[in-house]
Amino acid sequence: MFQQLINKEARLSVVGLGYVGLPIALEFARKMKVIGFDIKPDRVEKMKNNIDPSDELEASDFEGCDIDFTSNPEDLKDATFHVVAVPTPINNHNLPDLNPLLGATRTVGKALKKGDYVVFESTVYPGCTEDDCVPILEQESGLKMGEDFKVGYSPERINPGDKEHTLTKILKIVSGCDEEALEVIAAVYGSIIKAGIHQASSIKVAEAAKIIENTQRDVNIALMNELSLIFNRLNINTYEVLEAAGTKWNFLKFFPGLVGGHCIGVDPYYLTYKANELGYHSKIITGGRVINDAMGPYVAKQVVKRLISKGHKINGANVLIMGATFKENVSDIRNSKVADVYHELRSFSVDVDVHDPYASSEELMREYGYGLIEKIEKKYDAVILAVNHNEYMKLDESYFNSITVDNPLIVDVKGSFRDKIKELPYWSL
Known part of the structure; x- marks a missing residue:
């Protein structure tokens, strides 16, 4: 299988061409013949013209790639090695929404032939590949998994906006349904990943490894946020505390x-979700x-309280939020908690502009x-620096002075301006 792909006697497909799928597809396409599939024709047309709909890649990143972009599921029948890289979001009740993944699995299942491989990259709970996806493929x-086709799991590690830790520079975890599958999948990914391959002992181990990477970060950030809630009551700056604590060699910097x-x-x-299904309720x-x-609501309420303490009228107060994406220097707004800040402020009848x-x-x-808003032209009672885009990091106190009324409030969520703001009233987490 691997040699056929390298010799371009067989084709590889990538299903789902978003932040994860497109970079993978293009990287493989530098070594193999690739079919890039996405269900949205408008996105496919952009990619055919060397445009990344996610605004992460440059036109030059498409050069030298042997890839055919398509939204026609029939084209997937020409591939023998399929990589599934679709989103796995949650619904309004914070439960897994597997609809994109299971829909993509059905699409691949219809194209599957004897001898084919299917590798999933989407983040899932341990057991999802074998318990939820394989039955649909069959x-x-x-066909029968193991006998007629092989399955594997290789968790994505794409970090949007990160130009240093790019796809080929990050160690890749791979797993397979058996030893033969593991060997082939490791060879296929090894052809593009310069940082090396880690072979997990099972698909479930690989799934679990991926999901705890972000869970670990979430829990550590939650501790920092809870410390911020406590230190706010003590009237001390959290970032100054963390700076001092960070002088210890083994202090984790979150x-x-x-x-x-x-x-x-x-x-x-x-x-x-999986833990609850197994009868364990995570604490x-x-x-x-x-x-x-x-x-998000906490930040908004702090703004309201502090404006009241300064004598500002809340009903109709003007507040500017700088930054709307979920992180700096990207266009991605998925699950952006800036929206929580906005809607909480609006619930107090505050007039909110977002830039x-x-x-x-x-x-x-x-x-x-x-x-x-396209341009920042008003005078604001409060400015909330919510996302540290490069454009904002170049600003100084005189700029904030120019866009605020007398006795305003500057809220710096990430504490990046605590050494720059000397005169204006200032608060950060």
């Missing part, structure tokens, strides 16, 4: 903040989620019910 294809996005704020719910993981999900140099105003309107 049902749709009429910081408080708004935990959004499609990984850290989502993946732990997949693990707690630390669930507690961390409760704390982190409450930070962001990366996000789409139309997408924000569809997802959260508000858009962006």
Whole structure:
């Protein structure tokens, strides 16, 4: 199988061409013949013209790639090695939404032939690949896993906006349904991953490894957020405390903040869901989620309280939120907790403007019910620096002075301006 792919006698497909799938597809396409499949024709048309709909890759990243982009499921029948890289979100009840994954699995199942491989990259709870996806593959294809086709799991480690830890520079975990599958899957990924391959002992181990990566970060950030709640009552700056504590050689450097996005704020719910199914109710993981999900409203309420203490009228007060994406220097607004800040402020009848140099105003309107202002022209009672985009990090106190009224409030969620803001009233987590 591997040699056929390298010799371009067989084709590899990548199903789902978002933040994860497109970089993988293009990297494979530098070595093999690739079919890039996405269910959205408009996204496919952009990629055919060397445009990344996610705004992560440059046109030059498409050069030298042997890839055919398509939204026609029939084209997948030409591939013998399938990589599934679709989103695995949660629903409004914080439960796993497997619809994209299971839909992609059905699509691949219809194209499956004897001797084919299917490798899943989507983040799932341990057991999902074998318990939920394999039965669909068998049902749709009429084939038997292990005998007729092979399955594996290789968790994605894409970090949007990170130009240093790129796909080929990150150690890749691979797993397979048997030793033969593991060997082939390791060879296929090994052809593009420069950092090396870690062969997990089973698919479940690989699934679990992925899900605890982000769960660990979520719990640690939750501790920092809880410390921030405590230190706020003590009237001391959390970042100054962490700076002092960080002088110890083994102190872990995590910081408080708004935990959004499609990984850290989502993946732990997949693990707690599986734990509940097995009769165990998580305490630390669930507690961390409760704390982190409450930070958006907490920031908004602190703004309201502090404006009241300064004598500002809350009904109709003007507040500017700088940043709408889930993290700095990306256009991704999925699960952005800035929306929680916005809606909590609006519940107090505050007039809120949102500015962001990366996000789409139309997408924000569809997802959260508000858009962006193009230029910052008003005088504000409070400014909330919610996302540390590079453009904002270049600003200084004189700028904030120019866009605020007398006796305003500057809220710096991530504490990046605590050494820059000297005169204006200032608060951070």
